Amino acid sequence: MKILVFGGTGRTGQVMCRVAEERGAAVLAPVHAECPLEDAEAVSDMVLASGAELVVNCAAISGLEACGDDPLRAHLINAVAPAAMALACRHTGARFVHLSTDYVLDGRRPGLKDESARCRPCCVYAESKREGELQVQEAWEESIIARVSWICGNPAKPGFPESVVAKALAGQPLAAIADKVSMPTDAEDIARVVLSLAVAGAKGIFHVCSQGEPMSWWDCAAVALDEAVRAGVLACLPPVERQKLDEVPFFREPRPHHIAMMSARLQTQGMVMPTAEETVRRAVRRYLAVRG
Ligand SMILES: NC(=O)c1ccc[n+]([C@@H]2O[C@H](COP(=O)([O-])OP(=O)(O)OC[C@H]3O[C@@H](n4cnc5c(N)ncnc54)[C@H](OP(=O)(O)O)[C@@H]3O)[C@@H](O)[C@H]2O)c1
Structure with missing residues (x-):
């Protein structure tokens, strides 16, 4: 199978390309300069010329403050470009997978959100991603x-678990938000599931995330550091200051408190995701193995 991956240099895109190649696919992954997503015509031409049977869009501006600083660019990259990819796939008959985000959901109330949950984007990033979905x-x-x-x-x-461990190993003070929850999810699980869904001919919205109890950033830091202690690279658990979301000075864009998802549709397809805790522990082990 020939697969075209946009955003192949990103956190998820790198893993998507590798997992697709491991499954025997021929992967084409144009870098930013080869196909700037601000140019919807170039994006469409890339899909049409690629001969790909599957197109996966892992590209985005995912920084909330970057989106807030330039809403037009966020709209072009997170909404207009994916629409151009989808339309070109319609012409060629290729399958199309677009990555979106839990930030599109209404995060005002606690509770896990499935695919039928209401959307209520609360910042420019989330608005641009919801517009992209539509x-x-x-x-x-x-x-x-x-x-x-x-x-x-x-x-x-x-990501966050690996960065917390890196900071702890460098002896830096640690702080993490304790009043915002989400589901830490492994890029490898995303790649595995997305490719399987595409091959199975699935369509529509899927929540692709870990399962079980959601975590605050503070919970996630605690599990990541515990895994580093178990691995013997930290002698003991360092203290982590509890922060409140509304008190983080760097955050200029609003963020939702309760957007943890549940992968209800994946479960109906018999696809099992690990728990959030397993995901964080595995990410730390993988990071430490590479770091040496
Ligand atoms: N990271 C998260 O925790 C998270 C959470 C929820 C949802 N998501 C969604 O998951 C997807 C993947 O996120 P990620 O964190 O893996 O992304 P990432 O690491 O930020 O990578 C983004 C990719 O998009 C490319 N890109 C950005 N602007 C571009 C442009 N104008 N033209 C061409 N390419 C451009 C980047 O290339 P350059 O670096 O060369 O510009 C990079 O390859 C996105 O849809 C994101 O919204 C991410």
Whole structure:
């Protein structure tokens, strides 16, 4: 199978390319300069010329403050470009998978959100990603929209658990938000599930995330550090200051408190995801193995 991956240099895109190659696919992954997503025509041409049977979009501007600083660019990259990919796939008959985010959900109340949960984006990033979902579905109704969350597990592009361990090993003071919860999810699980869904001919919105109890950033830090202690690289658990989401000075864009998802549709397809705790522990082990 020939697969075109946009965003193949990113945290998820790197793993997507590797897992697809391990499954025997021929992977084409244009870098940013070869196909800037601000240019929807170039994006469409890339899909049409690629001969790909499957197109996976792992590209985005995912920094909330970067989106807030340039809403037009966020709209072009997170909404217009994915719609151009979807439309081009409709023409060629290729399967299309677009990665979206738990940030599109209404995060005002606690509780795990399945695919039928209400959307209520609360910042420019989330608005642009929700617009991307709607435009993709309008352009090519056979598309898969995989909403993912809080990605870790790629040692080359450390996520939150890996970064906390790196800071602890460097002897730096630690602080983590204790009043915002989500589901840490392994980039490898995302790649594995997304490729299987595409091959199975699935369509529509899927929540692709770990299962079990959601974690605050503080919970996630505690598990990551515990795994580093178990691995013998930390002598004991360092203290982690509890922060409140609304008190983090760097955050200029609003963030939702309760957007942890449940992967209800994956379960109906018999696809099992690990728990959030297993995900964090595995990400730390993988990071330590590479770090040496
Ligand atoms: N990270 C998370 O925790 C998280 C959580 C929920 C959802 N998501 C979603 O999951 C997906 C993957 O996220 P990620 O964290 O793996 O992404 P990432 O590491 O930020 O990578 C983004 C990719 O997009 C490319 N890109 C950005 N702007 C571009 C442009 N104008 N033209 C061409 N390429 C461009 C980047 O290339 P360059 O670096 O060369 O610009 C990079 O390859 C995104 O849809 C994101 O919204 C992420």
